[in-house]
Amino acid sequence: GENVEQHPSTLSVQEGDSAVIKCTYSDSASNYFPWYKQELGKRPQLIIDIRSNVGEKKDQRIAVTLNKTAKHFSLHITETQPEDSAVYFCAARFSGGYNKLIFGAGTRLAVHP
Amino acid sequence: NAGVTQTPKFQVLKTGQSMTLQCAQDMNHNSMYWYRQDPGMGLRLIYYSASEGTTDKGEVPNGYNVSRLNKREFSLRLESAAPSQTSVYFCASSESGGGGYTFGSGTRLTVV
Numbered sequence: 001g002e003n004v005e006q007h008p009s010t011l012s013v014q015e016g017d018s019a020v021i022k023c024t025y026s027d028s029a030s031n032y033f034p035w036y037k038q039e040l041g042k043r044p045q046l047i048i049d050i051r052s053n054v055g056e057k058k059d060q061r062i063a064v065t066l067n068k069t070a071k072h073f074s075l076h077i078t079e080t081q082p083e084d085s086a087v088y089f090c091a092a093r094f095s096g097g098y099n100k101l102i103f104g105a106g107t108r109l110a111v112h113p
Numbered sequence: 114n115a116g117v118t119q120t121p122k123f124q125v126l127k128t129g130q131s132m133t134l135q136c137a138q139d140m141n142h143n144s145m146y147w148y149r150q151d152p153g154m155g156l157r158l159i160y161y162s163a164s165e166g167t168t169d170k171g172e173v174p175n176g177y178n179v180s181r182l183n184k185r186e187f188s189l190r191l192e193s194a195a196p197s198q199t200s201v202y203f204c205a206s207s208e209s210g211g212g213g214y215t216f217g218s219g220t221r222l223t224v225v
Binding site for chain 2: 002006009032034036042043044045046049089091093098099100101102103104105106
């Protein structure tokens with residue numbers, strides 16, 4: 001079935017360190033992979049996305065990589081700052097369902113000063 | 114530009130009561146979605162509407178109904194609320210051709 005697994009569920013880093021969150025998906029036909037950041041009590045907000053014809057995409061301190069063969073994609077945050085503390089969700093668009101996204105369970109990132 | 118607007122923001126229901134969650138978007142998006150968010154389970158799709166006049170079940174549709182009233186509005190109805198439906202509900206919209214979602218601010222629903 002349609003499934004997205006996300007690891008780790010919690011991640012604690014020191015300010016300035018890097019953070020990596022990994023996701024795997026079940027449908028080899030998936031072609032769009034967004035990442036969302038959700039601060040406490042707020043709505044999820046899109047921070048970066050990648051399509052299946054691209055292997056890597058960067059936007060300042062964040063980057064996403066995609067390995068279609070292995071069906072996994074990762075979010076990389078460099079030089080972490082306290083304001084990066086939030087819950088991060090990966091998602092995958094599955095074939096046959098228009099723009100229907102299935103989300104991972106989320107990773108709670110804590111950046112300690 | 115309001116984006117996606119959800120009402121109400123908070124609601125407490127008694128078991129067996131019914132209610133409708135409202136969602137409206139002003140971005141001229143074709144597609145709209147309802148998700149529920151529970152601790153440790155991420156965002157799970159309840160129903161979606163690819164375009165005006167169409168609706169389809171998502172991962173967890175049982176106990177819910179939806180109406181795509183027009184292009185702007187997509188409502189979620191709980192006919193007989195159960196404690197298991199205690200959750201935060203998010204509405205979202207997107208272009209039909211793909212791309213990321215814009216989420217509403219959420220409705221925190223408690224069923225006692």
